[in-house]
Amino acid sequence: MMKFIHENYYLCKKNVMRNIFILTAISSFLWTSCGNFDEQNKKDKELFESSQYDLAINDVKDGLFKPIANEKDIDLSADPKVNLGYHLFYDPRLSKNSSISCNSCHNLETFGVDNEPTSLGDDGVTRGGRNSPTVLNASLHFKQFWDGRAEDVEAQAGMPITNPVEMMIPSEDFLVQRLKGIDLYQRLFKKAYPQQEQAITYKNIQDAIGAFERKLLTPSRFDEYLNGDMNALTLQEKQGLMSFVNIGCTQCHSGALLGGGMFQTFGVYHKYWELTKSPKIDDGLFDITKDEAQKNMFKVPSLRNVEHTYPYFHDGQVKSLDEAVRIMAKAQLNYDISKEETDNIVAFLKSLTGELPASTKVVPQSIAALQK
Ligand code: HEC
Ligand code: HEC
Incomplete structure (x- = not known):
């Protein structure tokens, strides 16, 4: 090569x-x-x-070089899987103490990063060992993470959730049970995975977040x-x-x-x-x-x-x-x-600074309401 x-x-x-x-x-x-x-x-x-x-x-x-393209704006609710991923990306309930979301370290208002050398985890004290890279255009990487230990954005999305210094969720099942208790997610998962009797699964959480991340392109x-x-x-x-x-x-x-x-x-x-x-x-x-x-x-x-x-x-x-x-x-x-x-x-x-579809930067209403 x-x-x-x-x-x-x-x-x-x-x-x-x-x-x-x-x-x-x-x-x-x-x-x-x-x-x-x-x-x-x-x-x-x-x-x-x-x-x-x-x-x-x-x-x-x-x-x-190869150009990339994206729509100026995207109706996120048009694709139920993307819409679900959009909500999950912004939801702090994906961390144990409900204090941080994916967006805390990959803020879409600030080009998908937190501008910190290393990021604070859910406990508010411990920092990880590496700089948080941007999620913008990340779906086009050949592998994810600084050392490529995840194959794609779907595989990657499951990892920070249970990471003991990031979102600190004790187990995959812990999160699945938590989301099952939230009406919003009962609805959104059913819409996104209508064929599946048990739509709220850890795999579907990863899959939906990945689908949302695939929209985060910035020509x-x-x-x-x-x-x-x-x-x-x-x-x-x-x-x-x-x-x-x-x-x-x-x-x-x-x-x-x-x-x-x-x-x-x-x-x-x-x-x-x-x-x-x-x-x-x-x-x-x-x-x-x-x-x-x-x-x-x-x-x-x-x-x-x-x-x-x-x-x-x-x-x-x-x-x-x-x-x-x-x-x-x-x-x-x-x-x-x-x-x-x-x-x-x-x-x-x-000149490589680009623009995200505007809708991706708006915190979903139901999540914004939580923070009030
Ligand atoms: C032999 C391969 C190689 C060459 C040649 C190379 N880079 Fe890099 N570049 C890397 C690697 C690997 C990293 C990540 C290093 C790290 O942080 O561990 C990097 C990181 C960077 C970063 C930091 C990006 C970030 O998000 O932290 C910038 C900016 C950059 N390169 C620009 C350049 C420029 C400009 C040149 C030419 C002068 C160049 N690179 C030549 C491999 C290369
Ligand atoms: C506490 C801060 C933090 C949170 C919360 C967090 N991340 Fe990250 N993320 C990081 C750091 C740090 C890395 C790099 C780690 C490494 O490479 O070892 C990373 C790497 C990534 C990458 C790989 C990008 C690349 O360039 O390789 C993606 C994609 C990503 N995160 C998406 C997410 C998603 C989706 C969530 C929510 C489920 C999330 N992150 C939650 C800090 C965070």
């Missing part, structure tokens, strides 16, 4: 370089032959430079650009995108999510904790597989909405996106990135 990506990447890079070279040659010829270089106003020059980037980017984008200006609207990105964002490709970020951050498609060692060239100043070293995938080659290996995170999903990395030790980009260049590519390249890449990354 890596070899394939490497070969493709170098092939792309060669093409980009060749195109930039040809275009620069043509443009300097045009400018000198017209003889009116001085009269060109700044805007024309920028437009011209911008179109050069478009051509170069056009050459590589299909192999590296952005970058998708408009990929779909052919050349004005969707500014010149600086295009420059950032070009640096992102040329420096080699796309070796790992590619596809529809610019990540979420593979595991990689954090710290290919340098010990990550020396750069992030992490107080604790996390062995990542090694903790599950005990395979030395997988020490400090983590899922490559998606970069969609990364502008808002701070603090960064699996332990949330880095607050600024500039710093995260600098650390990545050093740790993963042994590259001392310049201030200009960093600024441009950060500008590009901000």
Whole structure:
């Protein structure tokens, strides 16, 4: 897989370089032959430079990126399974003391995160060991969690509920019995799973939450650009995108999510904790597989909405996106990135900020009423 990506990447890079070279040659010829270089106003020059980037980017984008799409708004009640999942996602009764819901750590008002280095559990004191990643677009990841220990959003959804430092529900049956005692859920489960005599099951809880999460997609200006609207990105964002490709970020951050498609060692060239100043070293995938080659290996995170999903990395030790980009260049590519390249890449990354369907961000009425 890596070899394939490497070969493709170098092939792309060669093409980009060749195109930039040809275009620069043509443009300097045009400018000198017209003889009116001085009269060109700044805007024309920028437009011209911008179109050069478009051509170069056009050459590589299909192999590296894929646009995503979603409806601007969704009628959540139209699909009974999604509607059930929507209620469960927001319901604090999914935690033992009814104090936290999925939305507490994955707040849909704040891009699916809590912006904390690590999150508080249901007991209000204990924190987990890892940063809460966003649920936005998570259904498109190849696996879930920093170490990929759940296959998909449905499998994942069952885990935080019974996790002893998260929602602390003592057993699957405990939650099933609790929900059976709530009229709202008697109705919603029956509607979502009409064929099943016992509709309220732990498996259906997972299934419905997953169905809701699959609606949490956030297309952005970058998708408009990929779909052919050349004005969707500014010149600086295009420059950032070009640096992102040329420096080699796309070796790992590619596809529809610019990540979420593979595991990689954090710290290919340098010990990550020396750069992030992490107080604790996390062995990542090694903790599950005990395979030395997988020490400090983590899922490559998606970069969609990364502008808002701070603090960064699996332990949330880095607050600024500039710093995260600098650390990545050093740790993963042994590259001392310049201030200009960093600024441009950060500008590009901000074009990945998207919009959730508005209805998903509204707390369901029956749940909002509980909190009053
Ligand atoms: C106490 C905070 C907390 C609560 C409550 C919580 N999560 Fe999480 N969630 C996390 C953390 C922390 C991780 C990362 C853990 C890891 O990778 O080891 C995570 C990971 C995830 C992921 C994987 C995303 C990715 O990028 O791999 C999904 C999806 C998710 N949670 C959905 C949910 C759902 C659905 C609920 C409710 C049933 C929920 N979470 C409840 C903190 C929380
Ligand atoms: C060899 C693979 C690889 C390369 C190359 C790479 N990354 Fe990463 N990136 C990762 C991994 C793995 C993580 C997760 C590290 C962790 O937190 O454990 C990550 C995390 C990030 C994060 C933090 C995201 C978050 O939600 O916490 C950003 C931002 C980022 N990368 C940007 C970049 C940029 C910009 C480049 C190019 C300069 C780059 N990456 C190059 C593998 C890579």
